[in-house]
Amino acid sequence: MADNLVAIEPRSFPEYERAVERGGAKLSPMGSEVRGLIWTDYSSPSALGEMIDANPQLEWVQLPFAGVDAFSEQLDKSVLFTSAKGAYREPVAEHALMLALALGRKIPIRVKASSWGKREAFSIYDSKVLLIGAGGISEELIKLLAPFRAEVTVVRNNPELEFSGAKITAGLDQLDSLIPWADIVIVTCALTEKTRGLINYQRLSLFKPTAYLVNVARGPIVLSDDLLRALDEGLLAGAGLDVSDPEPLPDGHAFFGRDDLILTPHTADTKEIVTRLFAIRIEQNVRAFLGNGSWVGRVSPSLGY
Template sequence: MTLLYKANMVRGAEWAGFFAERAPDLPFRLWPDIGDPADIRYLVAWVPPDDIATTFPNLELVFSVGAGVDQFDPSIVPPHIPLVRMLEPGIAETMVEYVSMAVLALHRDLLHFIAQQKAQVWREIWITPAKRRRVGVMGLGQLGQAVVERLRAFGFPLLGWNRSPREIDGVTCYAGMETLPEFLAQTDILVCLLPLTDETRGILNADLFARLPRGASLVNVGRGPHLVEADFLAALERGALSGAVLDVAEPEPLPAGHPFWSHPRILVTPHNASMTRPDTAVDFVLDVIARHRRGEELPGRVDRSRGY
């Protein structure tokens, strides 16, 4: 009964320490030192190895080391093996911090002030009260709900859009594609926290930008393929969008010379809005393993028909 970790090796060493402390009877291995493949029952990975079914004939659970699973090719994980996305609290905590930072930066015109500083220009910009800046969050799962909870404290009018209905205190919620235009028309700062699926790929496109109030801004902490780059740059050029904070891109790392690097109204970060924290992630994995052994429902289990 062995657990195999295949992701960032530096963090993997931390995982190993926590497993030795909290589950000394569960053997822990770091890829590529897999030992006997027949002993592997649990796999924690960012990108899983090929031929899972034949390589690990006794595999029982596969965990994504992150909150998303779009980096997985679902066809290589046999349907009888549960695929579990990471729900440990560190991911939500760091995502809330990042989105709060990004929303406040756009709300308080930080991108303009950075440009003014580079140009050595001292010019005031009129302050818009938070109560007049509407923030809309696309994706109201664990992370989206944590984000709107924190943003509420700043006094922003809050909206949320989701595939399925949600009810959240203090948030005007919309569900389904038919309600998306109404949601967008009331959103001054748009936050994308959607999972990447066939339905959401390219959703941040020219049609969507045209439905936002003129001069709206964007925070993308979903995935790079959500964004149609040519449509996005054109929207910035014509003033349909006033600025953006992007933590994700396609491809990653963003290549040298890409227009995002030098655009004065884009802030780019290297896909580190949130990170899995090893100590609490180990607790989550051990809890799911215990539930699996007892035959209970598994938190974070991916619905393969939806892709998340």
């Protein structure tokens, strides 16, 4: 069996093929001698499971996105999984900051205005920002927020591990006590059974009425109906969402057209943005697969990310 054969399925792209070759492996169609697999389709987790079952010689699978919730049923298979977690951190953090800035400056209102209107705005300078999640996106956000002198608290699963750049590192069990403190709450965490529905009506009722919510993680972390109710009741000043539940949202959904909500169609990391970044991750992990480097974005099946 050849030791350096890697397949790209179900669709191959020239950028990814070149990344495999730069990493030192040989590109091959899926076959009995292929030990490494680059999976490029997020929408077909069952097809990946079938391919793994049909190829017991596989040792490593590279998944295409940072979140691996769609592949939860495959993660117990006896292969090493790596994801793209951290690979798209810069553009997603940039998008989160954009949403926060646009909300504070009332852009949803101003882009539709036909008159001079009310003079109102919120500045993130010297603001209090709560980041839910301690991955690469939060790391980048702390860098981006530094010039604004924002005071940042990070909530993570393992609060004993201090998060660099955060004034406070706290556990999920402290979330309810921290939400009332924050001017901006930004969700960056992985979708797991623990975080599904994490931002519900009860927690939204803890927001300051002047505070904003931003979600660039996964839609089901924020309960859509609860968010609509909270916005209607004025429990928070607004929300910026790059993800939703369901996704995509149907035409005419109540999220559209609101003055207190910005909705972008999962464009924090578009194909044009991620292709180059995913190619870098492929090259890194091909090198690790061949014993010439360290794994990046290794998935923990028990944690679900």
